[in-house]
Amino acid sequence: MSDNNKTYEKYARLYPVIVAMLIPLILFIIIGKELASLYLKLNDIWNILISIIPASFITTALGYGVKLVARSTSKKLFQFPLFKEDETKMPTTDYLLWSTKYASMQKKQLIREKIKQEIGLELLDEVQESQNENEARLLIVDAVSQIREKTRDNTILFNYLCSFGFIRNFLGANVWALLITILYMSYNFVIPIVSNKIAVGSVIFVVLLFPLFYMFLRQTGREYARQLFTAFLEI
Numbered sequence: 001m002s003d004n005n006k007t008y009e010k011y012a013r014l015y016p017v018i019v020a021m022l023i024p025l026i027l028f029i030i031i032g033k034e035l036a037s038l039y040l041k042l043n044d045i046w047n048i049l050i051s052i053i054p055a056s057f058i059t060t061a062l063g064y065g066v067k068l069v070a071r072s073t074s075k076k077l078f079q080f081p082l083f084k085e086d087e088t089k090m091p092t093t094d095y096l097l098w099s100t101k102y103a104s105m106q107k108k109q110l111i112r113e114k115i116k117q118e119i120g121l122e123l124l125d126e127v128q129e130s131q132n133e134n135e136a137r138l139l140i141v142d143a144v145s146q147i148r149e150k151t152r153d154n155t156i157l158f159n160y161l162c163s164f165g166f167i168r169n170f171l172g173a174n175v176w177a178l179l180i181t182i183l184y185m186s187y188n189f190v191i192p193i194v195s196n197k198i199a200v201g202s203v204i205f206v207v208l209l210f211p212l213f214y215m216f217l218r219q220t221g222r223e224y225a226r227q228l229f230t231a232f233l234e235i
Contacts, residue, residue, distance in 0.1 A: 012165025013067045020173035024180040074172025088137040091225035092144045098126040111229050115143045147232050154231040160224040167217045178206045
């Protein structure tokens with residue numbers, strides 16, 4: 001695994017899960033004091049497991065599974081509804097459309113000429129785009145996938161990619177954090193351990209993170225698109 005892949009794995013996939021699970025973890029620690037016997041049983045099960053399977057294998061497998069679930073959840077619930085699964089509504093696609101205002105017409109023309117020169121793909125002109133916008137979007141998606149490959153080593157762009165990945169995967173992990181927090185709150189109503197205000201407040205706090213990070217996702221997506229084409233023009 002390359003250094004960039006390792007960095008992306010850590011910053012865009014692992015850290016979002018850890019941050020999202022802080023509230024459930026704190027609640028688990030509080031409630032765990034009242035569940036000491038259960039903890040001891042779980043500890044016994046863990047000791048049996050690591051005597052059969054190395055602990056590193058178990059933690060690696062669990063970590064991989066959790067990151068995959070968070071990423072898949074985020075794509076299904078947030079990225080695909082917002083940007084479409086075929087990426088035709090991604091900020092990188094919108095950026096190059098003649099009908100959008102994310103860049104000057106002159107810059108769009110420069111990028112399109114560069115695409116034709118470097119990739120050999122000719123995007124639709126303004127008239128053709130107005131007649132068949134979906135085809136125009138699909139062509140841009142094809143071009144962007146190759147532009148990403150050509151700009152893979154750009155450090156600034158990579159940082160934007162990590163930021164986008166962090167926010168997207170945080171949203172997915174936060175869905176599971178919300179479900180776990182709701183379960184804790186329900187348990188607390190049946191067997192009070194902490195103040196109900198704390199339990200309800202924890203759920204509200206997790207819920208409020210969704211619109212905040214959803215807004216960040218859109219903004220970071222636009223920033224990544226701008227930097228992607230800037231990096232491409234510098235090749």
